[in-house]
Amino acid sequence: ETQTARDSAFAAGQPLGLGRAALPEEISAWNLDVSPDGTGLPDGSGDVMTGEGIYLEQCAACHGDFAEGLDNWPSLSGGEGTLDRDDPEKTIGSFWPHLSTVWDYVHRSMPFGNAQVLTADDTYAITAYLLYSNGLVEDDFVLSRDNFAEVRLPNADGFIEDDRAETEYPAFSTEPCMESCKDSVEITMHASVLDVTPGNEGDATGDAPVEAALD
Amino acid sequence: ETQTARDSAFAAGQPLGLGRAALPEEISAWNLDVSPDGTGLPDGSGDVMTGEGIYLEQCAACHGDFAEGLDNWPSLSGGEGTLDRDDPEKTIGSFWPHLSTVWDYVHRSMPFGNAQVLTADDTYAITAYLLYSNGLVEDDFVLSRDNFAEVRLPNADGFIEDDRAETEYPAFSTEPCMESCKDSVEITMHASVLDVTPGNEGDATGDAPVEAALD
């Protein structure tokens, strides 16, 4: 009876029988993500020169012929040794820890405006070319699932897990000062983009981009 | 010093000195409401016949020549003795407790679509006509502030103050039944306006108005 059924199904966190089984073809169509250990990589392969061809046709208009970036579009190569400087240049070569991320992102998200259409071979080839343009492989390099794990990106060890709990929370959890907390207060910096307050057109057109944090 | 001023002004509920004095002319312009004891009535007067003239010109198109109502527009006369029947007809004569309400409402809210333009004399005259059309005065009646308090509307005693606290809350505040609360349940009534679910035009056009509660 209804009451009993409800008790058993809702109360115990049992499955309710909603939805349907995902079919293998459906799972393959969407389960495309690739993990650092190569899980998710499909069959196929591609070499630097083939990659260069596809890249020049499909990518260079935004990212530059040698993946060096163009205007405000992201640069994908260069920037080595800038991470501990002001305004680091973060590229595949200088910053990205895993090659899987390149393969996965290019395969699923690029080219921008016409995504999710690159074949596995295309993607292996482009990825090989991006390694090449970052000076990480020679021009005869061929990438496939088999040698994928051998490629190590320069900044692979450049990441630590969130350590705010140790490095910040204790320091920022003391009783705050309420009175006469400083002897004097001076203005040390003024807003560098003063004319940001826009009209009604919904676009705050300021001066030069001082820090374009979102690229 | 700021802190002290804030303490005294905000903490003690003292006036903050915001706003400005309302000028006498401004108060007269807006302080137009009239209370049951006649407070708020201005100088002036008007008779039934003058009132009929204005009424026919400015009101009759909606409320009917003799204030009997028209189509879906409110009736202002008639309905005597219907309050304890099904679908009472509530008019000035049958329902309203105070003449002040007629004067005030007509003066400030009518004619519908061109309000707040009737003079005091106009309003005395229309009110006199509405009393007449409700059979409450003769056709030579003249209304002014002086005789206003003498007019008693038939349903003046027909109202009691909200008594739910005594008549309903005790009865409706007992522990409710949860199980086997009735032997059987039958449907006793079906929705009388079934085709109310509208299309996308934003107007639920049903059949005949069975109960037009909002007029």
Add this chain to the structure above:
Amino acid sequence: SVALPAAASMARGQGTPDPLITEVQDWARYSGDGVDATPYGLPIQFESDVIRRNVSWLTADTISSINFTPIHQLDGTITPAGCAFERHHSGAIELAKPDYRLMVNGLVDRELVFTYADLERFPRRQGVYFCECAANTGMEWAGAQLNGSQFTHGMIHNMEYVGVPLKTLLAEAGVKPEGRWIYVEGADASSNGRSIPLEKAMDDVMVAFKANGEALRKEHGYPARLVVPGWEGNLWVKWLRRIEVTAGPVESREETSKYTDTLANGVSRKWTWVMDAKSVVTAPSPQVGITHGPGPLVITGLAWSGRGTITRVDVSVDGGRNWTTARLAQPGVPMAMTRFYLDHLWDGEEMLLQSRAVDETGYVQPTKNALREIRGENSIYHNNGIQTWWIKKDGSAENVEVS
């Protein structure tokens, strides 16, 4: 792995792969709208039926009329301003902030005029409150009539208000000892006015200028309206222009000819301000049938009380014979809407769906017949009786009454 209910194996039968998954769809390939497309957005086109609706035969015209919140399609408790019901007596007026004046006069030490800018300088407060028209469900007094929760219960909305406590403005003017009531009035041509006892005015009433974060909408009283928590919507004067402190009530048209409740014996209650505890199953309901057949079904609705917080809502699927206490989505908030859910395994048989609210005073929402026994059928206002939806085997629903 655990055994699945019977319905599951059916629903999960193997079929052919779904092209919506196996083929790259346009939205997964090409770009959508940029961040400059809609500086102020509206609902997506597919939701164009989630709108306020009016019922043309209810009133002589749309200028002094009402429309209804699509509560059957909403969830949660906040009513989006865009589809929150409207009631006007002379239409929604357009009153710019620079043209706004608020007068406080009468039995005060200082008769004052405030500009809109002045209002923004007083200490503010914030609260979520329901605003229910006293006539909500009024068409149902004589029996089931309108076929949908939007129409039977949609003269209500629930928004987060910000404004100045009325007591702050009254303190600014200084209420004289003889002041016992206030009279509040709008700037529109109906000059809609009501009397409120000073005690309520000094309690929780506020002059609000924001609702759901932004400026009040035009149709809800821009730039400032009264918020009278728990009390009938007619008191929530829009385009508020004047507050007079008086010795007695003005007994204006909206508190004599209207918003009084005529009992069976012809005597009428006046000053019935507070909205009693009430609830309604918003879905399933006549406008939202069950389309998925037997099995798990979310029964949901809204409950509210003008006398405090909702502490409990019971739901019956058999017309009030047996009741199950529903889950409140969040603890009740005083004089605000509470969402309830009953997670139900529908057996596919007919249901007579009801909900019953209980508030912090212990008041239990009565049946419509219990109300009629006391009030008769001509009260027009304050119909807070239990609503019944007849859910048929095909999942369609109808507004009915039961024994």
Add this chain to the structure above:
Amino acid sequence: SVALPAAASMARGQGTPDPLITEVQDWARYSGDGVDATPYGLPIQFESDVIRRNVSWLTADTISSINFTPIHQLDGTITPAGCAFERHHSGAIELAKPDYRLMVNGLVDRELVFTYADLERFPRRQGVYFCECAANTGMEWAGAQLNGSQFTHGMIHNMEYVGVPLKTLLAEAGVKPEGRWIYVEGADASSNGRSIPLEKAMDDVMVAFKANGEALRKEHGYPARLVVPGWEGNLWVKWLRRIEVTAGPVESREETSKYTDTLANGVSRKWTWVMDAKSVVTAPSPQVGITHGPGPLVITGLAWSGRGTITRVDVSVDGGRNWTTARLAQPGVPMAMTRFYLDHLWDGEEMLLQSRAVDETGYVQPTKNALREIRGENSIYHNNGIQTWWIKKDGSAENVEVS
């Protein structure tokens, strides 16, 4: 009657009667709009400047970009959907409910596909949560840059969500013991994906389909998005199409190339999910100067913490030398915005206005310099430092930093 402050007698000096009061205005005479005028309404024309705004030089184009909530003009805590900020990586897509599919795959007992209708059959829950982009205030790392709280702090909104707990959907599929993470992905062309530890997924994450009562707006992920209370907005995947249970994180582009925080030594923090306690004075601020001169002034702002409720907000008018605890409009709500007010008598002198949030863990919002000492200036994300507005004698304001 009581003595008035000096300003009062000035402001209340007698003048000529105001024609806005003494003459019958058009809106007090003629009718306004009827109840059929706006089935779904928009703000009144006078509020047309209360809109999301983008900053064109921030990104290469508007398709993968952001706009900002006009928090300087809002009050209360709810963000209206119409002006709640947007962040897209491939534009806002139009995905109809009948075309919607949600796949759960990976380390589960049953790999499943749900339709939108299926989602509506699971038990729902409701909650108000803030959604803050990790890059909010990111342009201010190297120093005061943008002149307005909309631009410095407007990558945030706060809405009431309704949806299905993610744990319910995961229970439906049955998580295998090896499952330790989930990977979530959207249906748009960016296929925006993030990894989330299973513990969080089984805690308070939900698949939401309503925000502020109504269906999610297109630009906020219609028909379904992830809500990840207290955690950075990039995880709140819109147009959610797939949830995979995995053994480890995918380390996708959005969690390696982006949304990692580079410290001064070049090492970058990853998995910085939670948004620390933060606050900002929304008004007065550069876009909302003081126009009324000395005297009563409402200082107001917003505070929030991804680690629980806001318990206190302090405000300083002298650049952090002295602090006054502000009034919270309502008690803090976990992982939701809290409105604060400081009712201030402004003496007309310059102010250096700051606010400082404290959350239930005892965490106190740090200064920007305190953050820089630990992180340097290249973190891009998670800038929750104390904001300073320099209010000048003429009431105008500027974004500054102080010693």
